[in-house]
Amino acid sequence: MESIGVLMACPMNTYLERELEKRFTLFKFWDFPDKALFLDTHRNTIRAVVGNATAGADGELIENLPNLEIVSSFSVGLDKIDLAKCREKGIRVTNTPDVLTEDVADLAIGLILAVLRRLCESDRYVRSGKWKKGDYKLTTKFTGKSIGIIGLGRIGLAIAKRAEAFSCPISYYTRTKKSDVNYTYYPSVVELASNCQILIVACPLTEQTRHIINREVIDALGPKGVLINIGRGPHVDEHELVPALVEGRLGGAGLDVYENEPEVPEELFGLENVVLTPHVGSGTVETRTAMADLVLGNLEAQFLSKPLLTPVV
């Protein structure tokens, strides 16, 4: 398999890079500033693209790789891949489901606790010596708060399971009502937001879910409501979110993802009711290694003509 060209779209994981280098001829796209020249030279060699949540395979790249057989994403999200084009051209697509579910759900709960109990602010309070001058202010209880989840797939369900352990009533929005869960269903995101205290975005990013958190939803969640986003940045209209938080029309937010990563609206930096993490939902050594192993397993399966481990297309 050493002669098979694999194109890595952007830096993502050193273990994966090393293992790809051992097995294939690896091209790191970021090493080639002149993309057109790179493609002119190597387009026929490349049979696989490895992408992630930052860069994948758009229509233009796919058109430029005539021998592309598979796009194997180091992510569960597929929004950086032109799936329609892959289907049309018979290019296989794989992702990394299941292995990251628990970590992302854990982070969602962590963000809720961090926002409600002001964990980051309290940490700064202790470190700056302020405790010596007086006790920290009171915060807000998590246990028992009503939770609304947008998207009840693997990650949404894992969040719901955790929130149940905190005695939280759970409701959700999905395009179609689920017959196999007992949580309360709302047929619109606005209704969900009107009926919960903590709203969590856990659905895939598609044209239909882009800006699913808009002004109307933010107003429905209101000054006591908290938004948690562990999905994708473009789920949230940041031009609406930022002023709502600054003006106190929304109670708080825990955000792991942003519209223009790694850019984060600076207006949020001074807000103590907001907790910001740098897209680290799946970011543990254990999970990223499992994700890398899935990418490698899918590529090997493809080139040994075996069934793919986690096929999407």
Ligand code: 8YV
């Ligand atoms: C990663 C993700 O952050 O799985 C996803 O959809 O967003 C993440 O797990 C990313 O792909 C790691 O490079």
